[in-house]
Each structure stands twice: as structure tokens, then as C-alpha cells.
Amino acid sequence: MKKLILRVGLLLMVIISTLSCSKKNDDDRNWSEELKNSVWAGIYQLTSGAYRGEQPFSVEFNADGSVQWSDITCTRPASQWAAVGDTLTITFPNSTTVTSILSGDRLTKFVSGPGAGLVINEASRAALVTEEKLVNAQWAGTQGSFALTFDFIPGGKVTYKKGGEPGVTVPYTIAGAGIRISRNYTPGGGKDYSVLLENGSVFKGLDTFVFGLPPETTYTSFTVAKQ
Structure with missing residues (x-):
């Protein structure tokens, strides 16, 4: 019985020591330097x-403290970023x-200031999209109740x-950690913006689609994964 208690005690000491080291390493990260020229998506x-x-x-x-924001609308400056300890602040043009709060490769505990006009639900470290990451692979998933596939072709086409x-x-077109696709029909048209998450696999x-007179816009989320 004494041997069992001793073993349990030693195991607890190892666990506590490991957790303490992990916490210390995370606290010691210089986020104001580490975030420079990094890309995040969510x-x-x-x-x-x-x-x-x-x-x-x-x-x-960006390394100069500026921010480039990309979504389905466009890619645009989002003013400035600053990191103090593990707290990240993005300041918009208004x-x-x-x-x-920065936690490993994720952003957590988002707080939007008055007038921000948006709420961020999740974000994680990503990477700029390149053509090499997209071609020579089948991408398949769903958009609403429909099957959806992307087949990327060298030369910037899908x-x-x-x-x-x-x-x-x-x-x-490549925009940050994502891609933007426009489709023109007569009448109507659609455009997509999607970000590459989960280590470049999803x-x-x-998707937005405009159709009819007067024109109406429908919005549908989609997910496609590398097969």
C-alpha cells in the first residue's frame, strides 16, 4: 500500500511539474514579435x-503594426494591431x-468594443494560400444539402x-489564408470566400448568390475537405 501511495505521489509531482513548465513557456512567449508577418483565419x-x-x-x-483583413467582400486594411503580454488588440479605422487572448495557436475570449459591428467566434494560426497547396488534389464537401467539389487547375482556375x-x-484569387471565387450568370451571379483551416486540409x-428582379441575395455556408 505504501508503495502504491508513493507511486501516485511521484506521478502527481511529474504532472504538476509538466503543467508548470508549459504555463511558464506560454507566458514567456514574446507575442509582439511572434505575431509579426503571421496569418490567422477564423x-x-x-x-x-x-x-x-x-x-x-x-x-x-504585418511587421509594421498594420493589419490586412480579408473576407467575402474584399481585402482591406484594418488599421493597427498590438500585443501586450498575451492580450491582442485590433483597432479598426473607425x-x-x-x-x-493568445493561447498557443488560437485566439480566445474575444471582446468587441462599442461600435465594432462584428463578433469574432473563433480564430487560429493559418498560412497564406499558395497554388501548390490546392492543385493535384480533389476537394469535396457540402453546400447546404448539395454535394460540392473544387478541382483546382494550374494557372489560377478552379x-x-x-x-x-x-x-x-x-x-x-488568393486573399490571405483564403480564396475568392466569382461566378457570373445571366441574369445573376455568385461569389465565394473560404479560408483554409485545420493544417491546410479543410x-x-x-457562398452568396444574387438572382431575380428585384435582385435577391441568398447566403449559404459550405465546407470542402482535401480527399
């Missing part, structure tokens, strides 16, 4: 407007802020196929 929601559901975004923290529709080959995106 999911956010607007607090006003026609669509308030989840949508993807990516953000680039002087509103979003703060979060064959996009949803459900039983014939595939259409269109250009795509795209999570939002």
Missing part, C-alpha cells in the same frame, strides 16, 4: 446588415477595437461543381 459575424450568420475571414499581422449542375471553370466558406 469565423465571425456582423451585428447588423442583411446577413448576420457566420462567415470566414483571414487577417495578416477607432473601435476587438481584443482577444472547376466548381454543385449538386447535379455541370461544372464551371472560373478564375480564383476550406470553410460562405
Whole structure:
């Protein structure tokens, strides 16, 4: 019995020591340097407007303290970033802020300042998309109740196929940790933005489709994974 108690005690000491070292290492990280030229991606929601559901975004923290924000609308400056300890603050052009806590390769505990107009649900460290990460692989998943596939072609093009529709080959553009696809129809058209998550194996995106007179816009989330 004494030997068992001794073994349990030693095991607890090892666990406590390991956790203490991990906490110390995380506390010692110099985030103001580590975040420079890094890319992060995640999911956010607007607090006003026609669509308030989840949508993807990516953000680039430049070495000069500026921020590049990409989503389905466009890629644009988001003013400044600063890290004090493990607290990250992003300041937008209208002087509103979003703060979060840096924890390993994830951002947590988001707080949106008054007038920010958005709520960030999740974000993790990502990487800039390159063509090499996309081609020579089948990407398949779902958009709503429909099957969805992406087949990337060298030269910045992708064959996009949803459900039983014939595939259409269109250009795509790289924007941060994601890609933007535009599809033009007569009448109407659609565009997507999706970010590459989970070590480059899964795209999570939002599709918008405009159709009809007067025009109406539908919004549908989608996920495709590398096969």
C-alpha cells in the first residue's frame, strides 16, 4: 500500500511539474514579435446588415503594426494591431477595437468594443494560400444539402461543381489564408470566400448568390475537405 501511495505521489509531482513548465513557456512567449508577418483565419459575424450568420475571414499581422483583413467582400486594411503580454488588440479605422487572448495557436475570449459591428467566434494560426497547396488534389464537401467539389487547375482556375449542375471553370484569387471565387450568370451571379483551416486540409466558406428582379441575395455556408 505504501508503495502504491508513493507511486501516485511521484506521478502527481511529474504532472504538476509538466503543467508548470508549459504555463511558464506560454507566458514567456514574446507575442509582439511572434505575431509579426503571421496569418490567422477564423469565423465571425456582423451585428447588423442583411446577413448576420457566420462567415470566414483571414487577417495578416504585418511587421509594421498594420493589419490586412480579408473576407467575402474584399481585402482591406484594418488599421493597427498590438500585443501586450498575451492580450491582442485590433483597432479598426473607425477607432473601435476587438481584443482577444493568445493561447498557443488560437485566439480566445474575444471582446468587441462599442461600435465594432462584428463578433469574432473563433480564430487560429493559418498560412497564406499558395497554388501548390490546392492543385493535384480533389476537394469535396457540402453546400447546404448539395454535394460540392473544387478541382483546382494550374494557372489560377478552379472547376466548381454543385449538386447535379455541370461544372464551371472560373478564375480564383488568393486573399490571405483564403480564396475568392466569382461566378457570373445571366441574369445573376455568385461569389465565394473560404479560408483554409485545420493544417491546410479543410476550406470553410460562405457562398452568396444574387438572382431575380428585384435582385435577391441568398447566403449559404459550405465546407470542402482535401480527399
